[in-house]
Amino acid sequence: MTTTTHGGPDALGVPRWDFSTNANASGPCPSALAAVQRADARPYPDPSYTALRESLAAFHAVDAARIVLAGSASEFIGRFTAWVARNGGKQVWLPVLAYGDYAQAAQAWQFERVRDPARAHLAWLCEPSSPLGEVEPFARSVVASGAQVVLDRAYEPLRLSGRCGLEAAALRQVWQLWTPNKAMGLTGVRGAYAIAPERAVAQARALDQLAPSWPLGAHAVALLDAWVSPTAQDWLAQSLERLREWRASQRQLLTELDWTVLPGDANYFCAAPPRPLDAPALRAAGIKLRDTTSFGLPGHWRLGVLPPEAQAALGTALRRAEVFE
Structure with missing residues (x-):
């Protein structure tokens, strides 16, 4: 069977805090x-x-x-x-x-x-x-x-x-x-x-x-x-304003945690942690990120921009040493 790498739900179901997909986090429309x-x-x-x-x-x-x-x-x-x-x-x-x-x-x-x-x-x-x-x-x-x-x-x-x-x-x-x-x-x-x-x-x-x-x-x-x-187009335009605010705070969070955050124009961005992540441990905490190795960018993770509550959960998990290898 061919295995396709993708974000979103997995064998454990729908992640509580799913940073692994790029859907509009203000949605659904x-x-x-x-x-x-x-x-x-x-x-x-x-x-x-x-x-x-x-x-x-x-x-x-x-x-x-x-x-x-x-x-x-x-x-x-x-x-x-x-x-x-x-x-x-x-x-x-x-x-x-x-x-x-x-x-x-x-x-x-x-x-x-x-x-x-x-x-x-x-x-x-x-x-x-x-x-x-x-x-x-x-x-x-x-x-x-x-x-x-x-x-x-x-x-x-x-x-x-x-x-x-x-x-x-x-x-x-x-x-x-x-x-x-x-x-x-x-x-x-x-x-x-x-x-x-x-x-x-x-x-x-x-x-x-x-x-x-x-x-x-x-x-x-x-x-x-x-x-x-x-x-729908009016709703989309309004949602972009919220996403810009959320993106700024999410990038700041990771920067404060010593991640190397790459630039980008969309509702997602890539970043490299200060040391390798233990993805299963992070997933067990209800958080999923997207490993970018399949894109040709090993050592980095793509994160969709999520609301402040999700960012707080991410910050709490990343401050725990057990989510790093």
Whole structure:
């Protein structure tokens, strides 16, 4: 059985204080949660998702034909990689530090990882990046490479500072992958979508044809519909103000405990403890962090920003010697 490294619940259940995921800790968004709870799961969704495509397209001011729906970001990553491979792709460019599903999908299709984006047929970008939450320094050269470029924007709605490293003209040249469940604080509802480049409508339809029937269930449709509503967007904007305050206090807490805290623009950041952590002991205390070794950053942990009560619990646990090896 393949083991996938991820944050969130584990064999012990849902952590009391879960710093290991990047969901909006102000959530769930009340209007999005209500929409999901009201969703009628008795009938099949419209297999073409006509109304949903149109609402997503209107939100992003693009043609509905450019919208590609996906069961999740991970499902899209696998499907997109398969599509590039089927069209002769053999080389992939990945950020030095990146979400493991990009490499996992590339490996499944026997792509060769290359350092020069000009040699790549497929390239993945993520801004704010994961695990660091920063701008991708090679983004512009990757866009200019001629590869099929996907910009993973999972954390763009949760950006707390800075701005995207790509201008509007560059964004129109890449595939943009969106997963609003994180911003809405409802990561258990799986659903995502991509916006195809301006002149890639035919490719978008080809990707649709590779998808299974009904990739989105009723609850995912409800979440994505709610995500683009003014009510949800107003709530999101207000939540970012709280997250900025919580991020500042959480970074200060770890700094005072002699952690090396790395910079970042999102609702999460990476930090290295003064000595190795005993993760099982910390988990037994109800606290879970995300080990960033699978991202390519050993010796560090990624921490989603949580409210003051969770931060107090983290501080108490870290002051106890038994959570260190």
